[in-house]
Amino acid sequence: xxxxxxxxxxxxxxxxTAVNDVNLEIIQGELFCLLGINGAGKTTLIKMLSCLTVxxxxxxxxxxxxxxxxxxxxxxxxxxxxxxxxVAPNLTVQENLALIGGLHSLSRKEMALRISELCxxxxxxxxxxxxxxxxxGGWQRRVSIAMALIxxxxxxxxxxxTLGLDVIARHSLWEMIRSLKGSVTILLTTHYMEEAEALCDxxxxxxxxxxxxxxxxxxxxxxxxTDTLASAFVSVIQEDLL
Amino acid sequence: xxMMIFAKRCTKEILRDPLTLCFGLGFPLMILLLLHTIQxxxxxxxxxxxxxxxxxAVFGLSFMTLxxxxxxxxxxxxxxxxxxxxxxxxxxxxxxxxMLPLLPMALGQSFLCYLCAILLGLxxxxxxxFSLIGVLPMAVFHIALGLLCGSVLRVKQVSGIxxxxxxxxxxxxxxxxxxxxxxxxxxxFVASLLPFFHAAEWNKALLQGxxxxxxxxxxxxxxxxxxxxIAAIYCFLRQMKKQ
Numbered sequence: 001x002x003x004x005x006x007x008x009x010x011x012x013x014x015x016x017t018a019v020n021d022v023n024l025e026i027i028q029g030e031l032f033c034l035l036g037i038n039g040a041g042k043t044t045l046i047k048m049l050s051c052l053t054v055x056x057x058x059x060x061x062x063x064x065x066x067x068x069x070x071x072x073x074x075x076x077x078x079x080x081x082x083x084x085x086x087v088a089p090n091l092t093v094q095e096n097l098a099l100i101g102g103l104h105s106l107s108r109k110e111m112a113l114r115i116s117e118l119c120x121x122x123x124x125x126x127x128x129x130x131x132x133x134x135x136x137g138g139w140q141r142r143v144s145i146a147m148a149l150i151x152x153x154x155x156x157x158x159x160x161x162t163l164g165l166d167v168i169a170r171h172s173l174w175e176m177i178r179s180l181k182g183s184v185t186i187l188l189t190t191h192y193m194e195e196a197e198a199l200c201d202x203x204x205x206x207x208x209x210x211x212x213x214x215x216x217x218x219x220x221x222x223x224x225x226t227d228t229l230a231s232a233f234v235s236v237i238q239e240d241l242l
Numbered sequence: 243x244x245m246m247i248f249a250k251r252c253t254k255e256i257l258r259d260p261l262t263l264c265f266g267l268g269f270p271l272m273i274l275l276l277l278h279t280i281q282x283x284x285x286x287x288x289x290x291x292x293x294x295x296x297x298x299a300v301f302g303l304s305f306m307t308l309x310x311x312x313x314x315x316x317x318x319x320x321x322x323x324x325x326x327x328x329x330x331x332x333x334x335x336x337x338x339x340x341m342l343p344l345l346p347m348a349l350g351q352s353f354l355c356y357l358c359a360i361l362l363g364l365x366x367x368x369x370x371x372f373s374l375i376g377v378l379p380m381a382v383f384h385i386a387l388g389l390l391c392g393s394v395l396r397v398k399q400v401s402g403i404x405x406x407x408x409x410x411x412x413x414x415x416x417x418x419x420x421x422x423x424x425x426x427x428x429x430x431f432v433a434s435l436l437p438f439f440h441a442a443e444w445n446k447a448l449l450q451g452x453x454x455x456x457x458x459x460x461x462x463x464x465x466x467x468x469x470x471x472i473a474a475i476y477c478f479l480r481q482m483k484k485q
Contacts, residue, residue: 050328054483072330080328084321088251090258095251102247103329131258147325 003028003155003185004049008058010209011044018044020209021058026202028154031177031186033196035233036206042189043083045206046157049187050080063154076104079153083160085140086147089133093124093143096132097150104151111150118146121176138169145173149180156180158188162195174198193230203229205236212240244331248339256309256343266309267351270302271358277419278362295359296373296445297418299352300438303381304412306344306351307388311400314340314392318481333479340392340478341385348381349374373449379460380441383467390474393481416442437466 004026011019019041026032034042047053049060051071060067063077087096094115101111119125122142127135132143145161161177162170177199180186190196196203197217204214213220213236217229224235256262274294281289317323326336352374360366391404413419416438422430433439440459447456 052324052327072332075328075330078328080325082321082324086321086325088255088322089316089320090255091251095254099247099251100325100329103244103326103331105244105330144325 001028002026002061003030004060004062004187006049006058006060009045009048009055009060010057011041011048011053012056017209019048019055022211024204024211024214026185026187028185029182030201031181031188031199033200033203034187034189034206035191035193035196035203036189037237040206041209042206043159044209046080046159046187046189050078050157051075052080077154078157079148079151079155080157081145081148081159081161083163085137085144087132087140087143089131091132092129093132093135093146094128096143096147100147101150106151114150114152118149121149121179122146123172137164138166141165142169142173145176153184155185155187158186160189160191162190162192170195193228193233197229205233207237207240212236245335245339245342248326248331248335249343252313252340253343253347255313256347262305262309266302266305266347267354269305270298270351270355273301274298274355274358274362291359291362291364292449293446294418295356295364296449297416297442299355299373299377300380300441300445301409301412301416301418302351302355303348303377303384303441304409306348306381306384307391307408308400308404309347310340310344310385310388311391311395311404312397314389314478315395315397315400318392319397327482333482336482337389337475337478340389341382344385344388345378345381348377348385352377367451369449369451372453373445376445376448376453377441379463379467380437380445383437383441383463383470386467386471386474390470390477393474393477411436412438415439418442437463 002025004024006022006024009019009022010017022045034045036042044053048055049062049067051067051074055068062074065073067074088099091099097115097118098111101114106114119128122145124142124146127139132140135143141161141164145158148156162173165173174195177186188200200217202214202216203220204211206212220229220232220236221227224232226232226235277289277294278291356370356374388404391400395403415433415436417433422433422439440462444456444459444463447453447459
């Protein structure tokens, strides 16, 4: 069953085309990774799919609902961790989690359970009562991801989730993301090829707003006669430029 | 329900900022004490408590603009608002969630101002209560202005425009510190076009039991409050769609 299906999805800002005619299908429980150089359109695509930006062309069905006509229904199903660590600075970590849980109508009992689960998954117990704004960048990113997960979303959008994290924190986050595989559909953007290689079922490569290819890492390497995703990525990008 | 959860968050964000408490509560009280001390050392009746206290209460409301504009512009710049836009909160939930927590704060601030004035010798009467409630239309104006500025300005611009400029405008053009006629016809005319002077006069009249004769000062406040609220809601929803 499809979790996300886009049909001719596009976004223009005046004369600038940020995303152009994207047709993408992601099946339920899949971990799909969007790759591309800066300005390729990855974040704009995620913004459209998470109902932050209205597309100027086409439509997408997310969790069975149109992002253009049924945005409110889509918002009940998704969790989003934006590129920037988006936390309420003067609220404690627990209050930040409770805020997003409350906005998704979680009951008190369910909220307490989810906070306890996320504390275990993301090792947040030691900072739970600290103000989010006083935490380091790495901790804030963990909190930001926990906020995206608190409502048990069916579909999770992670925009460069490990940006700015040290190696240990990155690997622990990878473990957490792996643990969600199968139960949650994840669309992740990253600049780290090893991250995509380690985590994703399939990758999509974007260039100048277009989705130029989607495939498994193995198939991409095979098609481009390369050994690593990084080499395959460069090969695909260069071939498209020719 | 969702709006209340969001409003609770906004309340915590504002009240947990030490600068907020320092400026929002401390500064108006300090002015009240300072001008009362000056009054007790001069023979002329320049800063009598029954006209000074309502004036300072109205002046203190200008900090509500700073609080709400700062919160909203910070939320916009930090991408926190973007995250909230992906939740099931509606546009009206956002607007009310940002505006409603500031109304009790405005009342609380005015209450403290009058309490301080009572301790300094202002007689207690029922008119105090009327004057306290009478700050509400002007509070709505200032809170809506904060929503408007927070929707279109960046954090640095907010501190300059809502912090320095607006508080000064509110102070100089209210007629609380000096008789506006002393500053010339043009100054008086400009002051009469803006709501600050009318708000000070309206609250003074309420405290002195002359509300009937001061209704003409209430209309400009209501017009400004209504128009600013409409403009603020429009600008907020517009920037929400522009995401």
